[in-house]
Amino acid sequence: MSAIDHLLHANEQYAATFPGPRPLRPKLRLAVISCMDSRLDLFGALGLDIGDAHLMRNAGGLPTDDILRSLALSQRALGTREVVLIHHTQCGMQDFDDETFREKLAAESGETPPWDVPGFHDLHATMRASLARVRGCGWIPHRDDVRGFIFDIATARLEEVT
Template sequence: MSASTDATPPPGPFDDVFGANAAYIEEFSLGGLKPLAARGLALVTCMDSRIEPLDMLGLKPGDAKILRNAGARVTDDTLRTLVLAVYLLGVERVLVLPHTRCKMASVENDDVVHDLIMSEYGVDTRSLEFHTDNDQLGALKHDLERIRHHPLLPKGLPVAGAIYDVDSGKVTPAGL
């Protein structure tokens, strides 16, 4: 006897999110939204799931380009993306927004993370740079300067930094 081709597949690890999409498309209203940042903002923030970037800044879909990575660091890839966003996607200003209680700001350097992953999981991650720094304001200042002095970004591009408090929701400008 042959297996039926219309049999229901076994449950998978992504069924919850694909299933939720069915409800999402019932109320989907973003069709036709332009790919430009309507409010001219690029936001560099952390991938931390406690951060709701649109809500915390009074934005709506289409207002900003959101760039997320571990630690909200301005990496080479972040700079590449900002160049594209400025010249092709309507970005006129950049806000870099790390947050309190960030794992990437709680360790002294990348070696600590490499050692932890090796001891806990047996995986050698030394080929990667994690850009950890327990001086969060110092790292933010460094990252702002990387943007301000990047040769492919416009001189005078407004760039600011702030810290998001994951316990209160408050965004505090860093004044750097």
């Protein structure tokens, strides 16, 4: 069975006990920005339930232009007010060589990507820069309660970065 077939089978089981639709607006008025890493169970680690928060994920959990676009919609159209950023230990973006990656993609495809994949070296410094980017974004009206955390992959504990 392929991974996609497995998903379809799991969906059948989920749909059989589905309690029905939840409200459009997140119950906790919270947006969470985190890495796409498959080891991060945001529902379990943060005690979230379906419908509690908007979850926005990408490589590194960085507040890219696309994440800021989604966050602006989340706040302006769907009522979120608080923002949590989560980076993590053992991230694949740590020490990632964006320039080499983009050159390889261009050489193999004949097309230079219009985006970058910024790696980082210092996890805490990157979190501080991420916090500053969200707090400084004029598209985001609610920037007073923006907090950042490092998730430890080995212990599942969160460390706040100020």
